[in-house]
Amino acid sequence: MRKVTAVTFDLWDTLIKEVPGGSERVASLRIHRIAEVLDEIGRPHDLAEIEEAHRKTGTFLELTWDKARDMPVRDHVLFMLSCIECRLPGKMTNEDIARVERIYADSLLDHPPVLLPGAKEAVRAASEKGYRLGLISNTGKTPGSTLRTLMGRMGILEQFQVTTFSNEIMVRKPAEAAFRITLEQLKTLPKAAAHVGDHPDHDMAAAKRAGMHAVQVMAHASAPSSEADVRVQSLDGVADALDSLG
Numbered sequence: 001m002r003k004v005t006a007v008t009f010d011l012w013d014t015l016i017k018e019v020p021g022g023s024e025r026v027a028s029l030r031i032h033r034i035a036e037v038l039d040e041i042g043r044p045h046d047l048a049e050i051e052e053a054h055r056k057t058g059t060f061l062e063l064t065w066d067k068a069r070d071m072p073v074r075d076h077v078l079f080m081l082s083c084i085e086c087r088l089p090g091k092m093t094n095e096d097i098a099r100v101e102r103i104y105a106d107s108l109l110d111h112p113p114v115l116l117p118g119a120k121e122a123v124r125a126a127s128e129k130g131y132r133l134g135l136i137s138n139t140g141k142t143p144g145s146t147l148r149t150l151m152g153r154m155g156i157l158e159q160f161q162v163t164t165f166s167n168e169i170m171v172r173k174p175a176e177a178a179f180r181i182t183l184e185q186l187k188t189l190p191k192a193a194a195h196v197g198d199h200p201d202h203d204m205a206a207a208k209r210a211g212m213h214a215v216q217v218m219a220h221a222s223a224p225s226s227e228a229d230v231r232v233q234s235l236d237g238v239a240d241a242l243d244s245l246g
Contacts, residue, residue, distance in 0.1 A: 010197030053083035118235035174206035
């Protein structure tokens with residue numbers, strides 16, 4: 001009987017990667033479209049004010065993320081609006097706040113990251129070998145709901161039985177809870193699961209602490225991990241690496 005029955009994948013820098021200048025273009029689009037909404041509802045503000053509020057939101061989020069915690073994207077938006085103008089959310093309708101939230105969340109789809117070479121094939125191969133597949137991803141300003149849309153457009157979403165995003169579970173890798181929650185949904189014990197990712201701490205060390213096997217993809221890794229059970233140079237090597245785990 002095969003020892004490993006489920007595989008979880010990291011998303012960013014394992015399956016997808018931001019294009020150069022992508023985050024700046026997304027931020028600019030987000031800021032300009034939010035400015036348009038505020039103009040329409042009679043609460044106009046300079047682009048510079050909105051840009052500064054967007055920057056402050058990023059700083060606020062980083063303080064939260066440093067504690068391996070996360071929050072719903074609505075909280076990002078309410079904080080940002082309050083930075084633009086004191087008590088601004090209370091002066092807007094729920095419908096207008098929802099419009100801003102959609103802009104904030106979905107701007108990435110206009111300037112999307114790219115699917116890394118071999119990503120679709122690696123995920124499909126793991127699925128065809130009978131592994132139950134999960135995805136465990138930290139999110140930035142773009143929430144899991146938008147990333148699922150992106151994955152659907154890329155043709156990889158349908159391979160996953162479970163997709164776990166930090167803004168939905170309120171914790172981030174390297175917290176063990178991110179792995180535990182995913183494995184519970186996959187109905188798999190940690191010792192029967194392997195995690196595939198790039199980051200030495202957030203993926204490799206964290207997966208091992210959770211009791212899983214760990215496969216590090218080096219193509220976009222910042223450094224090799226001594227915690228990894230197997231290291232492969234590219235996604236092309238993932239199938240063989242999983243086989244080697246038993």
